[in-house]
Amino acid sequence: MPPPAAVSRETAPKARSLPPGLLTKPDCRAARKLAKTMNFYEFVDDMSAEFGAAVSLSPKLFMFTASDLIKETLRNTQDFHKDALIDTTFKILVGEGLFTAEGRIYDQQERVIKSAFGKKYFGEFRRIIDDECERHLDEAFERSSRDGKPFDLCAQSVDLTMSIAARSFFGVGGETELARRFRKGLVFVQDWFAKLQAAHFAEPMLRHIEDSHLRLPILKSLQRSVFRGLSGSGEMVEAIAEWKAFASDNHAAVHATAADMRAGCAKIIELRRRDGDARGKNDVLTSLLRFQSDPENTWLTDEVVIDQVATFFVAGHETTSDLFVTLLWKHARGETPKEVVAELESASDMICEEQFLFQRYPAAYAYLSRVLLEHPPIVFTVRQAQRDVEAGGYAVPRGTTVILALNAAQDIDVAFGFGRRQCIGRVFALEEAVLGLRRLIRFELALEDPAQRPQMTQGLTIGYSRSPVPILARSKRTARG
Numbered sequence: 001m002p003p004p005a006a007v008s009r010e011t012a013p014k015a016r017s018l019p020p021g022l023l024t025k026p027d028c029r030a031a032r033k034l035a036k037t038m039n040f041y042e043f044v045d046d047m048s049a050e051f052g053a054a055v056s057l058s059p060k061l062f063m064f065t066a067s068d069l070i071k072e073t074l075r076n077t078q079d080f081h082k083d084a085l086i087d088t089t090f091k092i093l094v095g096e097g098l099f100t101a102e103g104r105i106y107d108q109q110e111r112v113i114k115s116a117f118g119k120k121y122f123g124e125f126r127r128i129i130d131d132e133c134e135r136h137l138d139e140a141f142e143r144s145s146r147d148g149k150p151f152d153l154c155a156q157s158v159d160l161t162m163s164i165a166a167r168s169f170f171g172v173g174g175e176t177e178l179a180r181r182f183r184k185g186l187v188f189v190q191d192w193f194a195k196l197q198a199a200h201f202a203e204p205m206l207r208h209i210e211d212s213h214l215r216l217p218i219l220k221s222l223q224r225s226v227f228r229g230l231s232g233s234g235e236m237v238e239a240i241a242e243w244k245a246f247a248s249d250n251h252a253a254v255h256a257t258a259a260d261m262r263a264g265c266a267k268i269i270e271l272r273r274r275d276g277d278a279r280g281k282n283d284v285l286t287s288l289l290r291f292q293s294d295p296e297n298t299w300l301t302d303e304v305v306i307d308q309v310a311t312f313f314v315a316g317h318e319t320t321s322d323l324f325v326t327l328l329w330k331h332a333r334g335e336t337p338k339e340v341v342a343e344l345e346s347a348s349d350m351i352c353e354e355q356f357l358f359q360r361y362p363a364a365y366a367y368l369s370r371v372l373l374e375h376p377p378i379v380f381t382v383r384q385a386q387r388d389v390e391a392g393g394y395a396v397p398r399g400t401t402v403i404l405a406l407n408a409a410q411d412i413d414v415a416f417g418f419g420r421r422q423c424i425g426r427v428f429a430l431e432e433a434v435l436g437l438r439r440l441i442r443f444e445l446a447l448e449d450p451a452q453r454p455q456m457t458q459g460l461t462i463g464y465s466r467s468p469v470p471i472l473a474r475s476k477r478t479a480r481g
C-alpha cells in the first residue's frame, strides 16, 4: 500500500499554474531596481508586494514570502529537501551534520542529537551561560564605567557567544583559542559560501530576464549587451562575475580552511576524551561521546561527531552573536521595554527555574520575538523540490529551488524554521537571551554615535556581529545595578 503522503499527492487537485513573477513579467520594476541597488531584502518586499506570497524568479527558482506557504513547504520534508548547492558548499565544512543531512542519515541522527539538547541539561547550560554573561558583559561594562572608555558591542557579543558555545556545546573552557580559530576561518568560508549562493540565485534569474527580451536568435550577444546597457542589468552581470571569480580564486583556500577547521573540531573531541572530569558533565559533546558507546549507535562515528561539532559552531554561534549585537544596540538606544526591565528585576533564581525561561518570562519573550522579527539572524532558507509538487495551489516542478523568505513572513513561528527541521538550538538561544538581558538591564549603555545602526554583512547569517565598523558604546551602572 502506498504511503499516505503519496495518496494525497495523487488525489490532490491539479496545480493551477506556476507562480507569477519574473516568469509572467520579466521586466518588472523590482527586478530593474535589484539590478541597480543589489538590495536583496528590498527585492523580496517589492516582489511580494507586486506578486503576492509565491513568486517565480526563473523557471526553476521560486520564492515564498508568506508564513503559511513557508510552513507548508518546511512541513513537507518528503518532497522538499535542502538545496543541492549545499553539497559543494556547506558540506565541505559540516559534512552530514544535523543541519545538512537528509533521508536515512537524518532519521538516524535526529533522536540522538536532539536528546543532547534535552530539558534535563538546561540547568547546567544556564549556569554556564550566566557565568559567561557575568565574565563578558559585567566585566566589560564595569571596566567601561570605571575607565570611561568605550567598548565594541560586536566584539563583545562574539566573545560572549563564542565562550558560551565552546563551554556548553564542547566543554572547552579556558582554551577557547580553538573556538576563536574556528571563528576566524568561518568568516572567510561563509563569505565564499554566500557569494557562490548569490551567484547561484542571481544568474538564472538574469538569464531568464534577458532571454525573454532577446528577439533575434542570430544576434543574441549584441542584443544582450544592448539590453544590459539599457536596463542597468550590466551592474548585476558584473557583480555575478565578481562573485564567481572570488569563488573560483578562493576554491582551494576555502577547502584548506574548512579542513583546518574540521581538524580543530577533531582536536576539541580529543581534548574532551582526555578530560578525566568529563564523565559527570553534560555539555553536548560529552553526551554525544557517551551515546557512541550504545550498540544502536554504531553510525555515530568520530567523523559524524566532527560533523555535529562543526554544525553547532556554525549554526549556534553566529546566530546568537547577531541577536546579542541587536539586544545591546537597542539597550544603548534606551529601547529595552520597561515591562521587560520590571519583569527581569523581580525575577527569582533563574538557574533552577522549572520552566523554560522564555515561557516563564512572557514580557521578555514578547520583546525577544519582536527583536528577532525586526532583525532576524537568519533571513531566508532554501529548499529544493524532489519531484513535481504543489504548494499553495501552485505547481513546483521537480528540481525547483525555493527561497523561503523567513523575514518577510514576520512570524516568530518560522524565525527558527518550522516542523521537524526546526532549529535544535531555539530554546538554548532564547535561554541565553533572557539570561543576558537580565544582566544587561543592570547597566545603562550609550552609543558613541547615536545614529549608528548594526551593519548587515550578508553571509549565511545576517552577520551584524561581523560588522567591519565597530559599534562603540560606554556603560554606566544603574541604581538597580
Ligand code: HEM
Binding pocket: 098, 099, 100, 311, 312, 313, 315, 316, 317, 319, 320, 323, 376, 377, 378, 381, 382, 406, 414, 415, 416, 417, 418, 420, 421, 422, 423, 424, 425, 426, 428, 429
Ligand atoms: C537566534 C538564534 C538562532 C536562530 C534565529 C536560528 C535559526 C534557525 C533556522 C531558521 C533554522 C532552520 C533552517 C532550515 O530549516 O533550513 C535552524 C536550524 C538549525 N539550528 Fe538554529 N538558530 C539559532 C540558534 C541556534 C543554536 C544556538 C544552535 C545550537 C546548536 C542551532 C542549531 C541549529 C541546527 C543544528 C539546525 C538544523 C536542525 C535540523 O535540521 O533538524 N541554532 N536554525
